[in-house]
Amino acid sequence: MNLRTLINKLPPEATYETSHLLLRLPILPRLLKALGPRRPVPARLNHKTIDGPIGIGAGIDKDGLLMDLAAAMPVGFHVVGSITPSPREGNPRPRFLKYPELGAMINAMGLPSRGAGAALRIVKSKCPSWPNSKLLIVSAAGFTVEEVVRTARAASAIKCVDYVELNVSSPTYRGLWLEGDGLRRLLGEAERLDKPALIKVPLLRNIDAERRLISELAASGLGLTIANTLPITAPLPRGYGGLSGAPINELVVSLIRIARRVGHRGLIIGTGGFLDGASVMAGLRAGADLVGIVTAFAMEGPAAVYRITAELRRYVGKPNVSSPP
Template sequence: MHRFLFALDPEAAHGLVLGFLAFWSERGPLLEVPARLLRVEDPRFRVEAFGVSFPNPLGLAAGMDKDARALGAWWALGFGFAEVGTLTPRPQEGNPRPRLFRLPEDRALINRMGFNNRGAREAATRLGRFRKRGLPLPVGINLGKNRDTPLEQAAEDYLKALRLLEPFGDYFVLNVSSPNTPGLRALQEGPFLDELLARLRPATKKPLLLKVAPDLSPKALDEVLALAKKHRLQGLVAVNTTLAREGLKSSLAGEAGGLSGRPLNRRALEVLRHLAEGAEGLALVSVGGVETPLDLWERLKAGASLVQVYTGFVYGGPLFPRRLLKGLLSLMAAEGVSRLEDLTR
């Protein structure tokens, strides 16, 4: 099956898999048997971050299930939480195709999707149905602005999406760091970010996080930290995809868009360690290049409360979460860690 999917256009393969998982997710009894086989349930994994309890620290990153179509499947496959989106207040098509590229020689992807999604209102309806089913999967919601909204009016877009989705998320992430929406990364800069957070923070009592780019300098990261503390955010998600292309082998390395996967591993860990030095009460969610149990373990030891995967799951397949969590148990035992809560506190 993996070979067949990798013979298809990447976006077509993604649509096929997501369609199957969405169908599976809507049929509750069909989730129970695979969940018993695939989920690694262990009380040693339980962690709490920004007031939310997570059955394990491994989550699905935003971008895989933009419209919250397959939440039941993510639970059955073993994830401790899932982040949906990026969702914008109005539906939008995103950038022209082709816009998603595999780089198998580098275990990487390049995407320039451009926040394609069916809009916050449709996602709210779907999330409401999921909540009624009572599956124990914490859900984060990643928010963005529509492409045609000027930066000066961006806060209104984030507010509109937040108001529609606020009842359904366990936490919310402001995506100001995607490289695929023109000008969006300017929202990470001091004046824009200060105004955005001043508008958004009072709009919800639920945990509010900010997703940052891997391409920020140490000084810029420190400025983000300072503003996150000033506006009483609960955490940071680090990192988004990168514009860097150093050391790639693939002939597709020159494609425009954000790079994810193995080449991002080192930079994601560097950013995490830098942020952890000054986090002081902010929870850190690490994402970028996580492929092995050791990668997961390193992120947790470096200060992450939670860790997300995307590209590693694309290449690793449906058993990927189970392999990572089984391996994590072995690493915890080898280092004498009886429960993750002691490590992430």
């Protein structure tokens, strides 16, 4: 039985919390560095070479405690968050389910975080050792424009933060950001941040509404992270959750293609069911600049990063993956 099979046989909540504790141990980044050199597959973004087209998407490192680990891995970017202005416990447990045979998860974490004060202090403390060859992204969440903007502004004032991702698409909001003019007001505020912003695009059950939303967001000129999880009913205490992993991949790749087709020229991070090198390449070829992995990391831990990086090596020199500089 390999490690992945063993981990996936244990209760999901227990493995998530135990593995998070293990991943935070300072020995792990040191071990990974010592095991090196594991050469990343370099990627180019805005004339800068970064440590690969893949990175860790929002939800794995809620409070910045895994930044040392991310710094040691062959990833081109790392997302911290989502962070809310005040600390949040999140939903009652259990709050996620794993379906390894489907390469899928359903989660209803409920945006737990230590809150902007504590989490951004952690991020700031790790800036001096954050590598120049990786982008650092902070995901800001909240239930009002003011809440999201408060965290986004505080994050964008931190020197080593390259982008601020605005999470308007968590299933926890239950569609809140799609009502009224909140999203439009937030887009206006996003343009005034000190650092460039990315909007985390929701997956909607109505494909026409999704196309309209992508066109509207593309017109804003802000970066896009396509996409968040697909809200579905689930046997969890809240009765719903967000589906992630392989089942949403085809839809996510199509939405990336649509965003480029409607003329979006800004940064696109594809996130949703990118579980291996071939799917990452499909995302890049559809028009994503970078690809985030979340479910793959939640199921396999750092091994997912090394496996996908090794698989990507086959494509080096082909369109979308740089040759070593």
